[in-house]
Amino acid sequence: MRSDLRAWLVSPAAFIALGITVSLLAVLQFSFRTFIPGSLDVGGLTLANFTGMGKSIYFDAFSNTLLLSIETTVFSLLVAYPLAYALVRVQSRALKSFILVVSITPLFLGEIVRTYSWIAVLGSNGFINGTLRALGLIDGPLTLMFTHVGVLVALVHVTIPVVVLMLATAISHINRDFEKAAQSLGAGPIKVFVTVTLPLSMPGILASITTSFAWTFSAFATPQMIGGGRVPTVSTLVYQLGFSSMNFPLAASLSVMGLLLTASALYALGFFTKRLKAIGGH
């Protein structure tokens, strides 16, 4: 009876896990195969996909993606922390609901709607240029589309909702007695925040860094549509190689490198977290 129940509860999930594993193994396997132009078949084993990766086109894509991921993580934390803090601590229910719905709606719109909306803001006839021109501040349009900054702003907007949710979860689990204790011992509001609230929300901050880094690394539509090919990233390169050249092996090896990079970044983060805890003496 019990083992029957167990099989029913666990096997479907095991099947999905198998699907994930096999998909990732397929990518790994293809990254070591020779590309046969004009065909979906692949040739024998080779290391050429990886040894050719020193070329500047690949190096640029990786360094640029890494830079974008780090910048996005930093800026989305700076924007999301105050929002999450207000979301948890605001007293009025109506205001709480308003902040919640506004900050999480973008999460559910998907990459296309969000990115397209940013094109309407950043384009040469878009909101920013239109407004500045109407105010007589500029003659020609500022170039905001197809730039690193343009892509960065849109990526930050993409990650804010999920970071707000993670930080809000962490902040809402902080026991308020700690803050009151610090206060009654004479700490000012800023000191209470920096020495009590912020450290206690660290789990949320670390979870946010992980997720925001991974999401930015994964983003495809935003760098493709706003960067327009002039802001190269790993995802846009994988798509080009996979769909324009049908070079699945090279696309696969870029994916493997990307995965290794993400994994080492997350490992480093975990390492620093442990060090931080050791120093803090917890």
Added chain:
Amino acid sequence: MKIQSSLPLSMRIAGPMLIAVLLAFVLLPVVVVTIASFNAKAIISFPPESYSLNWFARVFTYPDFREGFRASMIITGWSSFLALVIGTGLAIAVKSLEFKGKQTLLAILHSPLVVPHFTLGLGLLILVSQTSVQRHYGIVILCHIMLVLPFVLRSVYVSMENLDARLEQAAASLGASPVKVLFTVTIPLLAPGLFGGWLFAAIMSFSEFTASLFVTTQATQTLPVAMYNYVREYADPTLAALSVVYIVVTATVLAFANYFLGLGKILNIEDNH
């Protein structure tokens, strides 16, 4: 509240102003795209000189959008339902049973949170191209289940943490079988959390783009993929109009869910202390 009232006046003003500016940043593209969607001109330009509803009419008549919507509904319906069933089953098993490879299984199932969507999409595409499997709905649904399952699991866990185990024990001590306890006590008590998980999964699946781009064909093209293809071909504000429809529907669903269920509770961000 004591902590707030002890703040100096400048900080009591600066805080709300900062929040207002940040909310404005989040809302800016939404507002701009809404205004742009009523522009009579065939390009995005600001501010609009004349207004029209033409682009909204085109949204509902453009065949790829109608087909894409249909495909998205099929894929979202199946993947969110199956993810909910699979996720709930697993969450219950993880909580109450011991089995081999539990941690490994969970680690693999959560990996799509950090594995780029294009990598998973490419993997599935390679598998399909190497086997005789057709690139039909099944493969897209499988792909979406992989991507939304971690979110369903999180939501089910949160509501299971708040579940009073004594209610299950009481039912069992009165002679209910494990299956009966599951269906008459555990699942009804979990219902709000399950609904939240399902809603989350459904909206995520409906909007998923990157992996869908790899695994769909012309016949299974989802709405976001159809939208992406539209932007590459046309520069008119039709997509702005579609974005507005998307935003209005999504915000309404979220506001209703918040009103009736308390999103804060489902998302586990209520201030408990």
